[in-house]
Amino acid sequence: MNAVSGAASPADGEHGAMRPEAHFRCVLRLGDTSLVLGQRLSEWIGHAPELEEDLALANLALDLIGQARLLLAYAGELEGHGRDEDALAFLRDATEFTNLTLAEQPNGDFGHTLVRQWLLDSWQLEIYQGLIASTDARLAAIAAKALKETRYHYRFSSGWLVRLGDGTEESHLRVQGALDHLWRFTPELFAPDDIDERMQAAGVAPSLAELGPQWSRRIDADLAAATLQRPAAQPYPWHGKRGVHTEHLGHMLGEMQYLQRAYPGARW
């Protein structure tokens, strides 16, 4: 790992031995969230309300899966057990996935998908922006590439949020309903745990506690433009990034991993 991030920093202290594991987990979480969200979006292919939206959602999915490939390949190297991005994507069970719980939530209708997308796009904006300054040069490079994609994703999803929120009575009701439902998963986005804190201390990852208020301001501005109401604060019982998921992830992985599970090593 030193080859990647330079000499061990003083922040390692006596917990230095724990750092490679935390570093692996940190990158794995980012990769898992991109992968799961990309897989969810790809479920729309052939079903979007418009041909143009079908392509737009497929483009977002491809960007996210591309990010996941870079991040998971790197995570596999950090772990050092010989797992590549495919092994991490297709040969882990739900409890080993460390994506944010919000990313695995089902698509619902088009507005529901776009609300989920907008919440996570604005999360990724903050995270990737922060990661550009990471002491881990490789992670910073991945973030710089992903940030360009994410800016477009956010432009797309925030545009739809306003269009639907400030649209017809029906579209307003639907996206407000989606927001009310999905809001319960948002406290997890910026709640740091021991891995986040260790990575922040090492300069690998940005401070989630500092990014949270920035995200919140952006969310409030967009909600005002979309004439939507911010739901009440929710308790924080979701721990997708620790491997505790809603029932939906297992079903999604069943479909995503079916081929590699049924025909191990299949290629085409």
Next chain:
Amino acid sequence: MSEDWPLFEVFIRSRSGLEHKHVGSLHAADARMAIEHARDVYTRRQEGVSIWVVRSADLIASDPQEAESLFEPARDKVYRHPTFYAIPEEVKNL
């Protein structure tokens, strides 16, 4: 839904091109969405570095019925082509 969304014509300027070229059309609810759709539909393979969209209804086209009177009269006026001039070497993009 497409019937509710107006049609837009899309023009793309390629990386090496100097002018925007018509590449097709698409449906979108508004101008911003039209740019996003054009980006997603027509620049997936790095086809361009700039996009113009215009509502199809705002394009004023010549009438095919009038093609004869509009274009035929130019046919026998070859002297209008600048092929009788030597082009200086410094002049590019002509």
